[in-house]
Amino acid sequence: xxxxxxxxxxxxxxxxxxxxxxxxxxxxxxxxxxxxxxxxxxxxxxxxxxxxxxxxxxxxxxxxxxxxxxxxxxxxxxxxxxxxxxxxxxxxxxxxxxxxxxxxxxxxxxxxxxxxxxxxxxxxxxxxxxxxxxxxxxxxxxxxxxxxxxxxxxxxxxxxxxxxxxxxxxxxxxxxxxxxxxxxxxxxxxxxxxxxxxxxxxxxxxxxxxxxxxxxxxxxxxxxxxxxxxxxxxxxxxxxxxxxxxxxxxxxxxxxxxxxxxxxxxxxxxxxxxxxxxxxxxxxxxxxxxxxx
Amino acid sequence: xxxxxxxxxxxxxxxxxxxxxxxxxxxxxxxxxxxxxxxxxxxxxxxxxxxxxxxxxxxxxxxxxxxxxxxxxxxxxxxxxxxxxxxxxxxxxxxxxxxxxxxxxxxxxxxxxxxxxxxxxxxxxxxxxxxxxxxxxxxxxxxxxxxxxxxxxxxxxxxxxxxxxxxxxxxxxxxxxxxxxxxxxxxxxxxxxxxxxxxxxxxxxxxxxxxxxxxxxxxxxxxxxxxxxxxxxxxxxxxxxxxxxxxxxxxxxxxxxxxxxxxxxxxxxxxxxxxxxxxxxxxxxxxxxxxxx
Numbered sequence: 001x002x003x004x005x006x007x008x009x010x011x012x013x014x015x016x017x018x019x020x021x022x023x024x025x026x027x028x029x030x031x032x033x034x035x036x037x038x039x040x041x042x043x044x045x046x047x048x049x050x051x052x053x054x055x056x057x058x059x060x061x062x063x064x065x066x067x068x069x070x071x072x073x074x075x076x077x078x079x080x081x082x083x084x085x086x087x088x089x090x091x092x093x094x095x096x097x098x099x100x101x102x103x104x105x106x107x108x109x110x111x112x113x114x115x116x117x118x119x120x121x122x123x124x125x126x127x128x129x130x131x132x133x134x135x136x137x138x139x140x141x142x143x144x145x146x147x148x149x150x151x152x153x154x155x156x157x158x159x160x161x162x163x164x165x166x167x168x169x170x171x172x173x174x175x176x177x178x179x180x181x182x183x184x185x186x187x188x189x190x191x192x193x194x195x196x197x198x199x200x201x202x203x204x205x206x207x208x209x210x211x212x213x214x215x216x217x218x219x220x221x222x223x224x225x226x227x228x229x230x231x232x233x234x235x236x237x238x239x240x241x242x243x244x245x246x247x248x249x250x251x252x253x254x255x256x257x258x259x260x261x262x263x264x265x266x267x268x269x270x271x272x273x274x275x276x277x278x279x280x281x282x283x284x285x286x287x288x289x290x291x292x293x
Numbered sequence: 294x295x296x297x298x299x300x301x302x303x304x305x306x307x308x309x310x311x312x313x314x315x316x317x318x319x320x321x322x323x324x325x326x327x328x329x330x331x332x333x334x335x336x337x338x339x340x341x342x343x344x345x346x347x348x349x350x351x352x353x354x355x356x357x358x359x360x361x362x363x364x365x366x367x368x369x370x371x372x373x374x375x376x377x378x379x380x381x382x383x384x385x386x387x388x389x390x391x392x393x394x395x396x397x398x399x400x401x402x403x404x405x406x407x408x409x410x411x412x413x414x415x416x417x418x419x420x421x422x423x424x425x426x427x428x429x430x431x432x433x434x435x436x437x438x439x440x441x442x443x444x445x446x447x448x449x450x451x452x453x454x455x456x457x458x459x460x461x462x463x464x465x466x467x468x469x470x471x472x473x474x475x476x477x478x479x480x481x482x483x484x485x486x487x488x489x490x491x492x493x494x495x496x497x498x499x500x501x502x503x504x505x506x507x508x509x510x511x512x513x514x515x516x517x518x519x520x521x522x523x524x525x526x527x528x529x530x531x532x533x534x535x536x537x538x539x540x541x542x543x544x545x546x547x548x549x550x551x552x553x554x555x556x557x558x559x560x561x562x563x564x565x566x567x568x569x570x571x572x573x574x575x576x577x578x579x580x581x582x583x584x585x586x
Contacts, residue, residue, distance in 0.1 A: 023400070063400075065391070065400035066397075066400050068404035068405075068410065069400040070408070071404070071409025071410060072368060072409050075368060079365060097391070097392060097393055097418075099390060100358060100390055101447070104358045105358075107356075107358035108361065110362040111361035111364070115363070117364060125390075125418050126420065126453075127392075127418050127420035127443060127454055128443065128446050128448060128450055128454075129449070129450020129453035129454055130450050131448055131450035150420060150421065153394070154394065155394040155421060155422060155424055155425070157394075157422020157423050157424035159422065160422035160477070161421075161470070161473075162421075162422070164460075164470065165459060165461070166458060166460075166470070167457075167458050167459075167460065168457060174460065180454075180457065184453070233394075
């Protein structure tokens with residue numbers, strides 16, 4: 001199962017997920033001067049970072065919004081980048097956060113688990129209910145695909161809806177909405193547990209709030225976490241480490257913190273890929289010094 | 294403001310929003326034989342329906358999943374279709390249901406309110422909170438763009454999360470989650486009310502449940518509704534009419550019910566655009582006989 005591959009990659013390389021949110025503003029001038037088309041600029045920027053980091057990175061995440069923003073050419077760059085990563089045998093997450101009625105979800109599954117935009121994992125939004133998740137299960141069942149569903153995100157607005165106290169007929173006590181979502185997903189995921197002990201149905205749990213980390217980790221023992229919010233959004237190594245279990249069971253995403261790390265150095269532009277690598281190594285150490293005993 | 298244009302179009306043409314969810318399986322063989330590329334097939338299928346219906350249709354909605362499913366070429370068809378509709382002066386809704394942290398939402402806004410995929414309205418998912426909505430406000434403020442945020446959707450799974458009873462510190466009594474979302478959006482939308490009396494911040498309210506229709510319509514007087522669920526999903530004219538106010542204040546989407554209407558007729562394939570028109574007229578009458586006094 002894909003989750004076993006991810007688990008093994010994390011064992012070998014650590015927990016850093018590199019987010020290739022490649023805004024044109026983040027890209028050094030020499031690349032923008034060398035190539036004409038935006039698809040080539042975005043792809044070449046990504047490729048150099050991938051080449052320089054893939055021995056220490058278990059998984060790359062592409063936030064598709066950064067590619068949609070550049071229209072058709074942006075999506076060509078998205079396609080080329082995920083193909084390049086997959087051709088190197090590395091795992092990809094398409095951060096698409098889709099969520100729609102079943103017949104539409106089938107089309108999103110076709111879009112992101114087959115064809116041009118094929119990745120190994122996608123992120124999903126649960127607001128429309130669990131019938132918006134089920135169309136993806138047949139792909140998960142085959143073994144080579146997985147999903148991360150939004151539970152509790154890293155942004156300030158997470159409190160607006162995800163933190164609401166809800167009462168349902170199934171429970172005597174009220175609980176936070178994200179636990180309601182998490183409990184259902186945990187049940188759903190119990191059918192897709194790999195030999196590593198984790199399920200191919202994982203969850204997005206922001207690393208910016210450390211209060212509930214132990215409770216979340218303890219409550220969902222078989223759930224693998226995609227943890228955003230490290231770095232630019234405020235999450236620290238000691239915070240995100242609380243969501244791991246013996247140093248595995250999660251990957252921690254950083255995007256700007258890695259791909260724009262070069263901006264702090266005078267010779268940064270020419271060596272942006274080297275500084276991306278340095279940033280991955282520093283982040284790895286920051287997490288491991290807390291997370292692995 | 295764009296909402297005023299939509300209001301006027303509805304006054305003139307009625308409430309039918311045609312959903313161009315153009316699955317290849319829905320497309321007659323003669324079109325698939327005539328054109329080679331999937332982008333041309335999808336576009337030509339759409340174009341003929343648009344040409345045949347635009348005098349009686351105030352707005353077209355494209356579910357982007359049906360285009361993403363065909364990869365880059367699918368998205369070229371999406372681009373060409375929305376450009377064609379807009380060039381004819383007709384309003385478009387990009388049914389994208391995106392929802393993400395603010396910096397990502399800015400990229401989605403750039404993607405769907407500018408450039409290749411520019412439409413007049415988009416749909417948004419509120420699960421990540423209200424800071425996932427605010428990046429779109431600057432476009433709304435300029436007057437030519439609007440949003441429809443998911444409140445209560447038309448699918449069975451809507452009950453899983455949107456119907457949950459929530460208690461918050463602001464309210465003494467518990468209320469359903471969709472009212473919590475709706476109340477916040479209503480407040481947000483009060484700044485963007487056009488001369489027609491409706492706001493450019495609208496909501497997606499499924500037409501499959503009639504129980505709460507009067508309460509929802511009464512509670513959100515200035516809110517324009519995008520109402521899915523008519524036809525294939527079970528919504529009837531008398532149900533959806535309850536969400537309207539003097540025959541305006543909402544558009545009712547139908548996709549398969551219109552674009553595959555031809556399948557019931559022996560001479561359907563050759564005349565699919567005519568049968569799409571007939572289906573729009575029948576739906577218009579079904580809604581108007583209930584909704585307009």
